[in-house]
Amino acid sequence: MNTKKFAPLAATAVAAVIALAGCGSSGGSGSSATSMPGMDHGNSSSSPSTPAANAAAHNSADVMFAQMMIPHHTQAVDMSEMILKKQDIPAEVTALATRIKDAQGPEIEKMTGWLQSWGESTQMPTGHTMDGMMGAEDMTKLEAAQGVEAAKLFLTQMIAHHEGAVTMAKTETTDGKDPAAVQLSKDIVSAQEAEIKEMQTLLASL
Numbered sequence: 001m002n003t004k005k006f007a008p009l010a011a012t013a014v015a016a017v018i019a020l021a022g023c024g025s026s027g028g029s030g031s032s033a034t035s036m037p038g039m040d041h042g043n044s045s046s047s048p049s050t051p052a053a054n055a056a057a058h059n060s061a062d063v064m065f066a067q068m069m070i071p072h073h074t075q076a077v078d079m080s081e082m083i084l085k086k087q088d089i090p091a092e093v094t095a096l097a098t099r100i101k102d103a104q105g106p107e108i109e110k111m112t113g114w115l116q117s118w119g120e121s122t123q124m125p126t127g128h129t130m131d132g133m134m135g136a137e138d139m140t141k142l143e144a145a146q147g148v149e150a151a152k153l154f155l156t157q158m159i160a161h162h163e164g165a166v167t168m169a170k171t172e173t174t175d176g177k178d179p180a181a182v183q184l185s186k187d188i189v190s191a192q193e194a195e196i197k198e199m200q201t202l203l204a205s206l
Helices: 002-029 049-056 060-084 091-118 136-144 147-175 179-205
Strands: none
Touching: 060 091, 060 136, 060 147, 060 179, 091 147, 091 179, 136 147, 147 179
């Protein structure tokens, strides 16, 4: 009689163990864990990986590209605004200056946003030099020049400025990692090489 009484109990215990084992295996798949806050280890591991993934999406070349191109673009915008304020500037030159300003202004904002999202400084590190940048004396000369002479000086300076930007952009194209930054570098090379040719033609005609 005792054997008959214990048989159902044993069967019940086995069933309970199987049921518990089933819960354990389903927890591994994440189905039961979703109903228990704080226990979803599978999903929680993906949450902190999001910032890590963003950090891994760029490298030091991307950072340097943005940090250096921002002040480089800023000077190009300043030079363009300077020429646009002058009188008797050929229409082709003012049109070019307007295009440069309209293109590079938004790019400055874009690169600033990248650096902020990467947790990097928006300031260029000290001790670095940029190809094509005008010195204070160059900017003073452009400020003082008038008419056709101002247009010639602007074109001469901007050709050198663009050539420097193209050099920096090509470095990013080769060494960069962030897809958006690399694409911008390619866009800069394409646009500014075309503008260099345009400015050389304009300069020869003045």
